[in-house]
Amino acid sequence: MRHIFITFCILLISLPPACSQTTKRPLTAQDYDAWKSVQKTILSNDGQWVAYEINPQEGDGELVVEAPATGRRLNFSRGYGAQFSADGTYLIAKIKPALEAMRVAKKQKLKPDKMPKDSLIVVKLADGQQRSYANVASFKVGEDGGNWLAFLTKKEEAKKDTTQKAAKPKKPKKLKGDLLTVQNMDGTETFLFENVGDYAISDQGNRILLAREWLRDTTIVRGVYAFTVRTKATEALDSSSVVEVYTNLTLDKPGGQGAWMSSLDSAKAEVKSFSLFLRDFSKKNNVLVADSTTKALPTYYTPSEYRKPRFSDDGSRLYFGAAPLANPSLKDTTMLDDELSRVDVWTWNDKRLQPMQDKQRKEMLEKNYWAVYEVNSKKVIQLGSEILDDVDINFKLNNTYLLAKSNTTYQKMSSWEPGHTDLYVINALTGQNSLVAQDVLGRSEMSPTGKYVVWFDERDTLWKAYDRKMTTLRNLTKELNVAFYDEEHDTPDTPNSYGLAGWTPDDRYLLVYDRYDLWRLDPTGQDKPLNVTNGYGRREKVQLRYLKVLEDADFIDPSASNLLHGLWEKDKETGILSWKSGADPTVIIKEAYSYLPNSVAKAKKAEVYVFQKGNYAHPNELYYVKDWKQPQKLTNLAAQTDGILWGTSELVSWVSSQGVTLEGLLFKPENFDPNKKYPMLVYYYERNASSLHAFRAPAPSRSTINIPYCVSNGYLVFVPDIVYGGGTPGKNAYDCIVSGVLDLVDRGFVDRKNIGIQGQSWGGYQTAYLITQTNLFKAAMAGAIVANMTSAYGGIRWGTGLSRMFQYEKTQSRIGGTLWEKPLYYIENSPLFYADRVETPVLLMHNDADGSVPWYQGIEFFTALRRLNKPVWMLVYNDEDHNLTKRPNMKDLSIRMYQFFDHYLKNAPMPSWMSEGRTVIEKQRWDMKYD
Template structure:
């Protein structure tokens, strides 16, 4: 919603609040009374933070040190009764939790040299539950608001359970009772929800972790050497001191009942635990990424192997190799779902038997992203949720949800009854404040229904019998911010190319709709435009889609200039509201339409190894289709791309003269040196982009030498006859500045028209407002000159030499 965020209900749904940041960067909190809509400003020094389900607001307020009054810096916890205006201040509160639907609070407070756990009504009075010396008590505790039980430790030796209902504290674990092996010591204790078990990390005292001593050596500052070693774990650009500081230790599971201690996870591995532990665990999982640690530089997501370990014996076996997504546990902790990226199926792990089973074999459609076109394994569509009893999981295909019985005793069924595929509607989770992964028997699940033909959206409900009910369906995009506590009302926004995402209030069934904000009334004063999905057959013989933006009042009998702008795919953005703003890279769609331009954004789907050719097949075929339809006209077609599409645009102008000008931003122009570069922002070598992700080569340079050369447009710069405006900043954190400069130098040597813009000190995008304004002017002057036939600006005619920089911007047109 632009500069409006953090929108929610409070005070039993009698009010809603939102935060709004103005152009000066000042953020204010506003309160709207319902249903009147009367607005007021939150004027208290602390932030407004409602207690869910109650009529209180509570948040910390930092008090700075006052040396005159001898007050040390501290934080106060301010609780306000919104209705009565009564206020309570709790000093030096450390951690806290609400319970009883926000009517009660439990907190830990620090007083003098003591830490005290207190509880009671949210506004007080409070009862003291437990007290201990500051040096032995932690700064926080764990609390289960349903069971009214919690946990805390006493100086890493005693671990305690407490119950508010029983007003009782019990010792869960005494470290001295654990039968630690000889020459070992406990270094970390991880309490689990299952009170029968504790996960311990043990260090071998015979092999102590090296201690980083205080540096006493004198540093030689006469020169600064950086040594790169071929087989070190990380290249120097990734190395930081903290990488090597945290110790890794073997993990042991301690059974508090049997007092058995079993090594379950090797030091270099990470346990995968259900968030709601089983009553009795027989097997657990852990992941091991060490076989792949050197692949970090050429894979976007580092693979790992998954092992199942018998918690009674410590015996382990591999159950998943080179996986990329962590196991997802069922509500009861009995099963874990694991997506195999190689077989492209969902497997079920049974924590009782240790067995793995393919549970998606009975689903007749792919459960993975079918149009994924990067070299990395295609990801799954995902898990939509679980039934609360833990017996069923819902797995998504491209359109529908499938209900899988985890015990294997029932046949897998299409939960949404094939309605999605039949009507080309993709049902996905509707993200809001009531997101759920666990569904009760009477649940009505809110979902987003994307109509794939025209990309219109619907908000729907699915009940636990699989009945789908459409609540609202429009040619727009939706964002739901919050449902009220009683689930009767909701706050949401709708947007389209010409509809600003204002805030709306309605019933939870999306009836009785009332507009809350009118944040962009000035839009009525301007020409705007429209958008539609167009479709044609590309040069691969496949159906291709794209977005066609037409200026307001478009007349098919007139001739309009066209800017072709693209990245990867765009039809899913059809209902996005393009906010008018200065350009940080590519032309603003709304600005261009308002100035009489048609904007064409074709989808590009790539073939691994030949991304440039894929671009040509999609984009040039689409432009020729526009010409055949009388929408575009030769002599008035421009091209634009930035970053990844900067490469694509550079490639295109070496293969076709159909474009009358091209603006190219931050491009990779040479795949060979691009592959061997380092991203200045992250410090990562760029291998992973080519072998695994966006650049889509799918092989190393040495395994595909000819393809890398063929996809390097700088080699064919002599075939460029299109005037170029090149944009590349010398502090680019993603693509080396030398790549764009090489294209300029090639055009200069070939004596072909080209201009290069470098906003010194700026990065991959122009972020400085003054520079954005300058870039917006120059970019549009460039397109206007070649596509509208306006006079040439002086900066294009004369250039800006060193003596004129900052003195004469030469925006004026040549007379």
């Protein structure tokens, strides 16, 4: 027995480790739909509660409401759009119909009014009690106060009585609108209003404005009403049997004033004239603010239905849009449609190309310009105009002076040189404007209280400030030996700035970034520029950026403790730092994670924060912070990776063929063995090294490889950075990518005979170019390529209607001149002209509704390779744009792309769609033919 026991122990010890562990598996396409992420996080004002959605890529998600301090947690299946009451006592949210119920309804081809609808829940957080309401279209609560809510319930159509046959009755007049419920949060008091089309609630939650209609005998009457929470009284503000539309209801923050628009023209009328009214609830009469007869507005102007009026926060002004009355259609109704001509007239001096006008048709029809009504003086002032169509308004601070921007003069040249702007200052009390600067290239803004206009001049790379009172222009960074422009900028266009963090109180200083630090600039020019982070960023090579944790904060107080986001350049780690002006920032957290800057938020009335972080091996998790030394993790999305082969990410560097030290990312399979040879996929797009620690979720492809999927299935994935210069983007890509690949091959673990490349758009172009210059790669997949720069140069980006010229002369394509100035550069960088050199099998994707890169570019390359008898396939997803948006198509591309690479790089069988193709008839029969 003793010998048997010893033998058994020896057998146990000698068993391989896998026998005692759970066997891991690679990712599959079936993992995509259920993969979850955190979305739409909100904090209650007191910071006691957090609400967030955990949603799968496809399927039913859930809303989680949690009190981290006590551990209380409430879960609501399919909840979304949550909002806390101002005092944090209640949570209100909508509940989506189950995905399967929607699928069944769509399969039954139900009409929109018969489809499953959202419901509403109101939850008392103290004890979890909840009420629910069906068929809810929308809800509103006071953001800053009150314990009342209003929600709109969709009206259900009455069912027809089919049991009896009777004489056809006279068709009754149909009332529009839905049921509005006004209710206090605990549900003890409820008021109902039928046939409501529009409603609003004040930020203080003390008054609700609604527009409804009803029958008076056989006449439809419409009106605007105000419900006052304190008195529970409903007051008729305006009603009429001839008004056809009441719309754009709004209230000031305290609920003391309301405004609305009305029109005598039918809602279906091609041209409608509106009147804007205001009501001070302490008085008994309405004030006509403006209509088409208002002398202060330009001739034939009327308040615009396409811009909702808005009160300034102090209630002293009502801002609204005004627009010229449109001319009615000139269509000749005496002729048949097929007797009318259909022609666009393109003119050399059109400010905008016809395709651009067509894309902007809706915007042009709805175009309106800011105007303002001074409540106390009862004056209307027109602010904007056809020239000054972009006016910045600070509703919170309600400045007298406003910044207006105009690109009218430069609209024609925007096709080849975009970004030029003239800057004006408008006096909101008079409407008078004055020119500040002409032909500005660079970001511009008005200081919060309206004292200064500042901008970064991209031509001379200086920050400039215009002192409105002194009418003086000052260069703020001229004497500094520091670059405030993007030092890695490598396109022929002027470089952008690193950005503006914000302003100190009362517009005293502005805070701007260099590559690493924050600088304090004095717009008066009296104080010298000061590095308020004390040079810490440059010394430590960490890029510091201010975290605006409260969305409505107007100023940065440098004497207070502020938070900064840090990105350390050497190891790409990120973290959070605390900072006060003039002192070294203090690192709170720094680690090999990606802290998502946009996820950091603070409760309005408490020192409580939330944020998300993750890295390649750990999905982004949500954290709750009362003490930055001990953040509390609220989610456990990392459990999704349990049992799955995942892998690692690392930073690699090499020297290019031009002697430039470059960086890139290398992703390795789990249990990587440096003595083995691995197939490798190479993906690229500009620079990605700084995203070393970013989490990448498994997902079907919109256009590029999914790195976790590829790594989990045994591929190395290499993502090299690319630097450009000299108007030779193709050669630049070759130098950077090929040198990086060869450097990895020399390390011994890359199977040189099985390397593939993949890129989309700009990366797709580089893929197409590379396979004309080298046979290093065994297979290539390229999406949305530019094959022929000479034919693409003068084409249209159909998504915007813009000419493509600017892209080649100024931006990403980096040629740096016109086709007639640099014809050889266009030819030398075009893969099409070297198609006969291609020896690499290539899979193309170019969709027939691509609005960024014309579909014919993919066709040109495909037909050239086809004629040359090269192995080439092209996937064309119908009615899809530059990147896929329809999930079935994304799943389809993922299957085909990995089948393509697996065949060439892993010796997998060639699928039938590659060997046999797929005919139009097979497509009509939905024969997928994957195998």
